[in-house]
Amino acid sequence: MKYRYLILLTLTSLFFFGCENGKNNASKSNDEDSMVVNDTLIADTAKCVGGGNKSLNDIRFANFGEKDWLDNEYIRCLRRYLDDYNSGKVENVVLDQHREKIKGNFVIAWAEPSLVGGLFIQFIFVDYPDDMFLAWVYSFVDEEAEKVLDYEVRSIHLDEEKSGFTKDEIFETMKEHPELKLW
16 A cells, blocks of 8 residues: 555656756746746657657657566666765765765666656665655667667655655565565
8 A cells, every 4th residue: 555655646746856967958038927948848758740750758668568667777877876976976966965875775666757758766775765766867869770879867866755664564565576676
């Protein structure tokens, strides 16, 4: 039951998810109340009219099966990013206040394609099971070859909601669901 509640909370919170590490393509116009935004949302998610072209997310997740949502290159990129942060190779002021919490292994609680491209990932560090983190991992796509080229962590932060899980409950859930693994 907690797991289902966790997923519902995640869906709600992702609508308000900010991308503090992303690029800002907004520019102010002469009219104080208007702003021009150059965004990739349409290019990443919309179907092209005619020609049968695919959206970038269609390309990104074309071959994803059920198990792929819990074991993929987006998660590997996130793990490498956290390892680089912990070793001092990457700076992230948002994570600085949580440095002690993000040193161990984590388990994926939920993953879903992002409307702005890539994957939203909710994850929980086993040593701090009540804290949930959210990450947005973007992927660059070669549209002609229909191939993902590279991955980049664009945003990561501690979610305000608590998981309600204990370390023992996480391990018990992993026993019941062998598709879950420690990262």
